[in-house]
Amino acid sequence: AAARTHRAPTTAPARARPPASAQNFSPNAAKLKSNDQLMCASTLNGLALILKELSPVGGARPMAALEATSFTLAALDTATGLKFFVVAEPGTQGLDVVLRAAYVLYCDYVLKNPFYELDMPIHCDRFDARLGRLLADVPR
Amino acid sequence: RRPRLTPGRHRGGRAAVPQRHELAAMRAQPPKGASIVDRPLSKGRQEVSQSAFGYIFSEFIQYSLARSDTANDLETKLEEAGYAVGVRVLELVSFREGKPRRETRRLGALQNVRGPVWKSLFGKQADALEKVVDNDDEYHIIEQDPLVNQYVSVPPALANLNCAAYVAGIIRGVLCSGGFPAQVSAHTDSSPEGGGTRTIFLVKFAPEVIAREQARGLA
Numbered sequence: 001a002a003a004r005t006h007r008a009p010t011t012a013p014a015r016a017r018p019p020a021s022a023q024n025f026s027p028n029a030a031k032l033k034s035n036d037q038l039m040c041a042s043t044l045n046g047l048a049l050i051l052k053e054l055s056p057v058g059g060a061r062p063m064a065a066l067e068a069t070s071f072t073l074a075a076l077d078t079a080t081g082l083k084f085f086v087v088a089e090p091g092t093q094g095l096d097v098v099l100r101a102a103y104v105l106y107c108d109y110v111l112k113n114p115f116y117e118l119d120m121p122i123h124c125d126r127f128d129a130r131l132g133r134l135l136a137d138v139p140r
Numbered sequence: 141r142r143p144r145l146t147p148g149r150h151r152g153g154r155a156a157v158p159q160r161h162e163l164a165a166m167r168a169q170p171p172k173g174a175s176i177v178d179r180p181l182s183k184g185r186q187e188v189s190q191s192a193f194g195y196i197f198s199e200f201i202q203y204s205l206a207r208s209d210t211a212n213d214l215e216t217k218l219e220e221a222g223y224a225v226g227v228r229v230l231e232l233v234s235f236r237e238g239k240p241r242r243e244t245r246r247l248g249a250l251q252n253v254r255g256p257v258w259k260s261l262f263g264k265q266a267d268a269l270e271k272v273v274d275n276d277d278e279y280h281i282i283e284q285d286p287l288v289n290q291y292v293s294v295p296p297a298l299a300n301l302n303c304a305a306y307v308a309g310i311i312r313g314v315l316c317s318g319g320f321p322a323q324v325s326a327h328t329d330s331s332p333e334g335g336g337t338r339t340i341f342l343v344k345f346a347p348e349v350i351a352r353e354q355a356r357g358l359a
Contacts, residue, residue, distance in 0.1 A: 108191075108194075112191070113198065114292060123295065126292075127293065
């Protein structure tokens with residue numbers, strides 16, 4: 001499966017912090033420059049917020065998945081206001097599990113890294129290595 | 141009219157002599173002046189949360205980093221902190237091991253570090269203990285993936301920093317307080333088989349240790 005992962009940390013509801021890391025894990029994923037990745041993540045963040053307000057049923061939870069003909073997008077909202085996005089080939093299953101595992105990896109290898117400053121782009125090689133291994137195991 | 145007193149009660153209500161239940165309660169408490177060092181030394185819980193250690197260690201590195209100028213400075217601070225730990229670890233491990241004799245040879249001291257000390261700290265023995273061929277006083281303790289570095293990703297700007305300097309300090313504390321003055325430093329092994337995480341602790345004994353053992357004919 002082609003999976004491209006964005007991370008867009010944000011506080012609820014209005015102010016969005018810039019995305020901390022966006023990586024491509026497949027040769028099929030669109031090659032975005034870092035600026036485009038920033039825009040993409042901000043758009044997705046705004047979209048998620050709008051969808052939450054738009055729900056005709058009260059008490060809706062935030063956006064979890066977006067399915068289109070050419071891709072599947074899954075999102076994870078954390079209790080701390082962090083958002084994880086993953087874009088994959090259409091029909092990929094188990095993306096929410098992947099996102100939760102990615103969240104655990106973030107908590108371990110980014111937050112416990114003494115050289116990481118909050119809200120800065122993530123450049124932790126242990127995190128990248130583990131994430132690569134996680135996404136290599138995603139079922140096709 | 142004078143109020144009638146019930147038998148057995150003094151005027152004013154409360155007895156002046158401590159009652160039997162009060163005496164028992166006083167005996168159950170530790171005597172005044174007892175502190176934590178009077179209690180018996182327990183076996184201790186065998187495990188500590190690695191996450192908790194990760195957070196504290198991370199904060200300690202950030203604290204030291206803010207007060208250091210160079211990577212070497214930071215390593216020195218970590219090593220000093222480890223030394224204090226090493227001195228205490230040797231006492232504790234020796235007590236819990238229950239061995240009647242202390243180590244008198246440098247190889248024995250190193251085996252002690254590699255085995256019981258490492259096991260009590262990290263739950264396993266150190267991966268390898270080697271002697272450096274060229275020098276008589278240098279040894280390598282090799283650890284494939286030091287536990288303290290589990291969550292630490294060193295940025296490229298500080299490429300020659302290894303936070304296992306803390307463990308190097310612990311080793312130095314164990315050796316020096318055991319009577320084997322030595323210098324210990326942590327080096328990242330950049331060879332591909334190490335996977336980027338292999339750490340070599342270089343132990344260099346002081347000349348008096350070598351001279352002492354040679355004089356006793358133990359070279």
